[in-house]
Amino acid sequence: MRKTNPVRTVTALMLSMSVAAAMMADIACAAAETNADKGFRWRDGVEVYSKVCGYCHGGQVGPRILGRELPPEYIRAIVRNGSRAMPPFRPSEIDDESLAKLAEYIQRN
Amino acid sequence: MSNKYIALPKGISEKTFDSAIADFRSVLGDAAVFTSAQQLAPYIKTMMPVPDSDHAPSAALMATTVEEIQKIVGICNRYKVPIWTISTGKNLGYGSAAPAERGQVVLDLKRMNRILEVDKDLAYALVEPGVTYKQLYDYIAEHKLGLWLSMPAPSAIAGPVGNTLDRGVGYTPYGEHFLFACGMEVVLANGEVLRTGMGSMPNSNTWQVFKWGYGPYLDGIFTQSNYGIVTKFGFWLMPAPPAFKPFVIQYENEEDIVEIVEIIRPLRISGVIPNAVVIAHALYEAPVKARRSDYVTGPGSIPDAAVRKLAKDHHLGIWNVYAALYGTQEQIDLNWKIVTQAFGKSGKAKILTEREVGDDPAFKYRAALMRGDMTLQEFSLYNWRGGGGSMWFAPVSQARGSETLKQMALTKQILAKYGLDYSGEFIVGMRDMHHIVDVLYDKTDPGQVKAAYQCFDELLTIFSAQGYGTYRVNTAFMDKVAETYGPVQRQVHKTLKKALDPNGILAPGKSGIR
Numbered sequence: 001m002r003k004t005n006p007v008r009t010v011t012a013l014m015l016s017m018s019v020a021a022a023m024m025a026d027i028a029c030a031a032a033e034t035n036a037d038k039g040f041r042w043r044d045g046v047e048v049y050s051k052v053c054g055y056c057h058g059g060q061v062g063p064r065i066l067g068r069e070l071p072p073e074y075i076r077a078i079v080r081n082g083s084r085a086m087p088p089f090r091p092s093e094i095d096d097e098s099l100a101k102l103a104e105y106i107q108r109n
Numbered sequence: 110m111s112n113k114y115i116a117l118p119k120g121i122s123e124k125t126f127d128s129a130i131a132d133f134r135s136v137l138g139d140a141a142v143f144t145s146a147q148q149l150a151p152y153i154k155t156m157m158p159v160p161d162s163d164h165a166p167s168a169a170l171m172a173t174t175v176e177e178i179q180k181i182v183g184i185c186n187r188y189k190v191p192i193w194t195i196s197t198g199k200n201l202g203y204g205s206a207a208p209a210e211r212g213q214v215v216l217d218l219k220r221m222n223r224i225l226e227v228d229k230d231l232a233y234a235l236v237e238p239g240v241t242y243k244q245l246y247d248y249i250a251e252h253k254l255g256l257w258l259s260m261p262a263p264s265a266i267a268g269p270v271g272n273t274l275d276r277g278v279g280y281t282p283y284g285e286h287f288l289f290a291c292g293m294e295v296v297l298a299n300g301e302v303l304r305t306g307m308g309s310m311p312n313s314n315t316w317q318v319f320k321w322g323y324g325p326y327l328d329g330i331f332t333q334s335n336y337g338i339v340t341k342f343g344f345w346l347m348p349a350p351p352a353f354k355p356f357v358i359q360y361e362n363e364e365d366i367v368e369i370v371e372i373i374r375p376l377r378i379s380g381v382i383p384n385a386v387v388i389a390h391a392l393y394e395a396p397v398k399a400r401r402s403d404y405v406t407g408p409g410s411i412p413d414a415a416v417r418k419l420a421k422d423h424h425l426g427i428w429n430v431y432a433a434l435y436g437t438q439e440q441i442d443l444n445w446k447i448v449t450q451a452f453g454k455s456g457k458a459k460i461l462t463e464r465e466v467g468d469d470p471a472f473k474y475r476a477a478l479m480r481g482d483m484t485l486q487e488f489s490l491y492n493w494r495g496g497g498g499s500m501w502f503a504p505v506s507q508a509r510g511s512e513t514l515k516q517m518a519l520t521k522q523i524l525a526k527y528g529l530d531y532s533g534e535f536i537v538g539m540r541d542m543h544h545i546v547d548v549l550y551d552k553t554d555p556g557q558v559k560a561a562y563q564c565f566d567e568l569l570t571i572f573s574a575q576g577y578g579t580y581r582v583n584t585a586f587m588d589k590v591a592e593t594y595g596p597v598q599r600q601v602h603k604t605l606k607k608a609l610d611p612n613g614i615l616a617p618g619k620s621g622i623r
């Protein structure tokens with residue numbers, strides 16, 4: 001969504017909504033909406049760090065994780081399992097590929 | 110007991126479950142169906158004082174389209190397999206991403222994350238369940254839409270759909286989130302897709318602007334419930350005001366809450382103070398600045414004298430009233446006069462603004478929440494006890510001073526009996542308040558786990574006996590709270606359940622409904 005032109009998005013949306021609305025009586029209308037690939041995707045490890053981890057680990061809430069050369073395997077395990085008060089994050093939130101990039105970013109920075 | 114699965118749905122054999130899983134895989138593909146312990150780990154951890162295995166799911170499904178969800182409910186009906194739907198899945202302190210009952214299949218809609226529409230002029234959004242506040246916030250900023258969000262304290266990682274469906278709250282003038290919800294799309298247990306309100310009408314363009322539609326208003330029955338799976342959700346956004354003035358008013362004694370509430374209520378009802386004001390106890394704010402171990406050691410709850418010392422050391426009131434004014438500078442100047450006059454009368458209040466406390470970490474995050482900015486500072490609460498145990502005790506109170514003092518004293522007394530601290534705040538509606546207490550305990554300490562469970566149970570028992578109902582509760586106590594609202598409501602909930610979901614496939618146990 002990030003990179004699409006807002007005007008185009010809205011027009012396309014209105015179109016798909018009116019198509020859907022016109023077919024309202026038929027539950028198969030939902031089939032018209034399969035463009036899930038337009039949803040949000042992480043760009044890289046920095047983005048995940050700054051939009052999720054950093055809120056706690058960049059301030060006073062959780063322990064610092066940058067600058068400690070934490071091993072990627074460890075980061076992956078904590079992200080998926082959580083640790084004490086830190087909630088776990090699911091692959092639906094941070095996919096495996098983005099988690100690998102995040103772990104690499106944290107280790108190197 | 111199954112070896113293939115970490116849990117099975119109640120009453121479902123492994124063989125039947127094999128067939129259901131095979132069918133789920135044929136709809137979603139293998140990569141979107143989780144059954145191994147490793148894959149399911151992030152769905153298991155909760156903050157509740159019960160074994161996580163009590164709430165372990167049997168599988169998790171990641172759907173991305175309405176059509177897939179329709180097929181999933183078809184499969185669930187065929188095999189009588191129950192699903193527990195989550196959107197962003199950060200219901201921390203209320204059950205997290207884990208299901209209400211062991212063995213339920215989690216339907217995880219986080220990947221269904223399109224922002225379908227944000228209308229600048231009419232100031233509304235239509236989003237899918239997996240959209241986070243942060244995603245929407247960035248979208249609004251990027252497109253310079255000049256709209257503000259209202260969000261709960263876990264802002265960045267939570268989302269408007271899950272939060273509002275659980276009737277959560279935020280801190281702007283739009284803080285009572287369900288009041289600002291407008292139009293839902295819901296997949297029903299029979300696979301039909303309902304659009305509520307004006308959305309039911311072909312070609313209507315008023316789905317996100319008029320809530321009521323025609324006939325009985327249905328949106329409410331899809332909140333805190335298990336009557337459908339919400340796949341699209343509309344809600345109103347607040348136009349960014351030209352000026353914003355956050356402030357905090359500190360009081361030094363617990364009894365002062367009577368005065369605070371008596372002053373706030375008329376200001377809130379008349380709209381002079383438009384936002385969801387928070388009256389936070391020192392112990393709610395303390396973790397942002399202080400460590401518990403610096404003030405108390407050993408078992409037992411923190412003594413009052415230590416709290417007073419802590420408050421003094423860290424420039425906190427025993428009560429800290431966070432509120433804000435919104436509007437043009439002229440409007441704010443005028444309302445500020447009214448606020449300062451009202452609070453200035455008794456001489457007990459210390460009124461502080463950005464000028465005096467702009468750098469204070471507690472003030473900073475509260476101000477951020479009151480303008481819908483991202484912050485996770487409130488997670489500091491978990492450093493207070495450590496060990497990751499938390500349950501929100503959330504009784505509703507009248508916005509009446511004597512009532513709030515009574516609720517606070519009662520809560521504190523019961524917590525103290527179990528050696529727990531009063532980390533409480535009141536979130537002010539117009540006539541009501543959500544009295545929110547974080548029952549913090551160390552989940553790695555079996556003694557505290559037991560105490561926290563018994564304490565929470567007693568809080569619910571004593572409060573309901575006094576006529577105080579709870580607005581929302583974690584999955585371990587849903588039946589108990591449902592019971593407190595009496596048999597007639599429970600029976601109506603059950604009747605609706607039977608009519609809409611005769612096989613009981615949608616989130617059995619949610620709000621005590623089966």
Ligand SMILES: Cc1cc2nc3c(=O)[nH]c(=O)nc-3n(C[C@H](O)[C@H](O)[C@H](O)COP(=O)(O)OP(=O)(O)OC[C@H]3O[C@@H](n4cnc5c(N)ncnc54)[C@H](O)[C@@H]3O)c2cc1C
Pocket residue numbers: 194195196197198199200201202203205206218238260261262263266267268269270271272273274275276277278279334337338339340487488490619
């Ligand atoms: C430090 C801290 C502070 C907090 N402060 C606040 C606060 O200020 N205000 C507040 O409200 N909460 C607060 N919470 C509690 C909680 O984290 C938030 O309410 C959060 O928004 C809920 O998680 P979510 O948005 O990811 O919703 P989800 O977990 O996705 O959903 C919540 C529930 O809604 C139902 N549901 C979700 N999606 C659907 C669907 N598509 N169809 C049908 N039913 C569905 C399910 O029962 C689900 O369990 C706080 C938690 C913490 C840890």
